[in-house]
Amino acid sequence: MWDWFRNIGTAIYTVAAGLFVTLRYWLITYKKDRGTFTERFEYPEKPVPVAARYRGFHRFDLTTCIACDQCAKACPVDCIYIGKERVEGGKGFKVTGYTIDYTKCMFCALCVEPCPVDCIFMGATHDLSCFSRDGCIVDFARLPVEIAWGRATLNPTAVSESKLIVEPVHGGPNQ
Secondary structure: OHHHHHHHHHHHHHHHHHHHHHHHHHHHOOOOOOOOHHHHHOOOOOOOOOOOOOOOEEEEOOOOOOOOOHHHHHOOOOOEEEEEEEOOOOOOEEEEEEEEEOOOOOOOOOOOOOOOOOOEEEEEEOOOOOOOHHHHEEEOOOOOHHHHHHOOOOOHHHHHHHOOOOOOOOOOOOO
């Protein structure tokens, strides 16, 4: 019988402690000096600080890619598409397209590990907003190299402008 009362008391104490934590955080939201998200981080003018191991949108270096397809084979959701063709008068391949479909990507970073030349990394971009599904498909071969690789963030404007380019910006490492 005493065990039953002790269990009831423990249950009431546990629920009350949880409600107290919830109430405390609920009251913090009404502080006058709290500020909004955009006041604290000045988004989108300044990027939001992210953790060192954050897995955002990819950074890709087309100048070192050898088109080995290891990243596409390691991708569990098949969101990486590599276009390549043989180099005439030499050995190896030329990258004609390196596309990642971010509507499928789950940001698992499994594509980063098998790359033998370390040309793909997870970046720090956390926002690549677009109004259509076509905007979520990024062809890194059509982006200028300094945007695709040199910066820590992908610019949505540069991604949309790269869709208008007919020829790739860079032919690959073998040219």
